[in-house]
Amino acid sequence: MEGIAARALAHLKDVIGLENPEILSVGAEAVLIKGIYAGETVVAKFRVPKNYRHKELDRYLRESRTVLETRVLSKSYLIGVSVPQVVFVAVEDGLILVEYVRGEKLKKTIENNDHYVKEYFLELGKNVGLLHSHGIIHGDLTTSNVIIREETKEPVLIDFGLSFFSTKNEDRGVDLHLFLRALESTHPNRSSEFFTEFLEGYKSVRGRQETEKVLEKVKDIRSRGRYVKERRKTYWKM
């Protein structure tokens, strides 16, 4: 663990001269480092080379994911989704620098019984609806990947590491399915309530008809072979 982080720190100092580096997290795919770049507080996402993968596959995955994530982030920002702004990119290094968003993770605010939790889910639903309307799939929607911005209290979507462009309802369905599953495992007692609120926001952007099409897919995905009977019943109200 320390090995990965140390490698990342040394690399960042050499490559871009990040000042006051501070490790935020050592994730599965990347190391997140907070620091100062050109006078601005940023978060550097560094995709660490994986020793277990074939070199060619590893380089391809790191570069293509860095490019894709940058494109998705920039487009999301342009269409008005609440995401961190991109500051700097170095594709061959697997490096992206984005604006540092001050605030708590949605997961934390739920655990703290924040009074406005339901509003956050409503807003989040609108943001994800906007993404889906513009052919963007987040790919890793969880309550850990949403920060409630301290100054404005708006939910900011982060970690577009598994995002991609698609206008297929199947992909939108998988996006919502994974989000619902994350809610079920992380907040089992309130998952239905949160998801219903989220859908309210989603529907307000995408319209009832489009939303129902995606939800049909979610039902479909949940009823495929490997999911229990219990999951075949409807978990949301519309």
Next chain:
Amino acid sequence: MVVVLGIESTAHTFGVGIATDKGDILANVNDTYVPVGGGIKPTEAAEHHSKVAVDILKRALKEAGIGFDRIDGVAVALGPGMGPCLRVGATLARYLSLRYRKPLVPVNHAVAHVEISRLTTGFHDPIIVYVAGGNTMIVTLVEGRYRVFGETLDMPLGNCLDTFAREVGLSHPGVPKVEELALKGKRYIRMPYIVKGQDLSYSGLLTYALRVYKEKKYSLEDICLSLVENAYSMLVEVAERAVAHIGKNELTLTGGVARSKILNKKLQIMAQDRGIKYKPVSPEYAGDNGAMIAYTGALAFAKNIVIDVEESSIRPMWRIDEVDILWRE
């Protein structure tokens, strides 16, 4: 201490094991059905099971050197698995339960793979990668159940490699043969690499690999190298995500594919980079076997998990996360 006899018949293997809840394996006798051509046909596998069942049972009792008087309960894997195969094991278990007046213990096959892995690795609370011909999932104990942190959305990893092997004319089981060729491969060909959140998808990779094979542009060795590289790296990536997310410091690999040298090496490297311990299940208990059902049955029986014969219908779709793990506090 309790002694339990366990019966396995979920897929291609029929096995009988005898074990105690302390982890002594007194017997482990198995016979695996090998299809003549093509994949496993459930009815043919079931036919095989009914033919060998009595002999396997006798051999297991002989191996343990005990009679039914010393056995406290009869455990059976009621699922998940193929209906016709499951029925053979369930029928034998019901008969033995009634004939010898022994309580019947229901065992989930996937849970058994996990427990035998914990037993043979000595790990207490590991993250478990369970990969076989019929299953691909990453689980760990959270609040009394083995929760699924990632799994295949379509076909299992073992099935993907087996099917590829079969289609290109390698015999069953295909995984070792595909790996052997992969080690001789020189060139990496880019293939689909599909990770969706914590989940995996293998069907597109299989289709692509077969298409490349039919085009005859690359050697079979190179195709095997690339197929195996992608299939395993996808799994290790998802396992790494689980490790980072859950924060436990032991990792194990169980199921038939646990014998894979290449997959073991990749998981070993990942674990080392993340500073956690890694150990796979003992090779003799990697594939389906009766001992793991007996041992898990013994753990369950010690916690009074028994059912009446009337409730003992097979459960082909029984998920691992539906089982309360009462023996782990």
